[in-house]
Amino acid sequence: GQNIDQPTEMTATEGAIVQINCTYQTSGFNGLFWYQQHAGEAPTFLSYNVLDGLEEKGRFSSFLSRSKGYSYLLLKELQMKDSASYLCAVRDRDYKLSFGAGTTVTVRA
């Protein structure tokens, strides 16, 4: 099974950088995903890591360390529209996803 931990809430100022950490314990690791979910909406895919290192996509980057069971999502140049929940999800060897409870990010002007 999977045990996934991420902070419940974070607050940051517009234009700043925020780092959302995710730690996991798994019986079989087969990739880590980050999703964004605005209130009342569906989750949407942000990033995927299966090998150690940093994946960069515009203002968003995601890092993975498999030996430490650790990932982070970095949001740069924060905008008001980035206020949302960010979900860390770990895929197991049967290709099923287990999600963390999500981190609600509030961006303030």
Next chain:
Amino acid sequence: IAGITQAPTSQILAAGRRMTLRCTQDMRHNAMYWYRQDLGLGLRLIHYSNTAGTTGKGEVPDGYSVSRANTDDFPLTLASAVPSQTSVYFCASSARAGAANIQYFGAGTRLSVL
């Protein structure tokens, strides 16, 4: 626009009633999933289907059943609803179960069981 359609958008249901949540995708994805999302618990997998004709149990399958008669449709049935099944239900699909397959989510069904 291609994607996943869920129906109904929301529903209030009396306890003990039977209810089927519908999910249809037009992306010809092989794998489909049902999740429930509860405050503080995140998304939890109820049932999944890696391909038409096959289904499997997820983390919280009790009280739910699914079928996958064809590629496009993956209905979720609550045979006799109970208040603990009050939740937001999301259907998702991916091209196939393996590799870097991204799961795409429908807009969700908000279900209240009274």
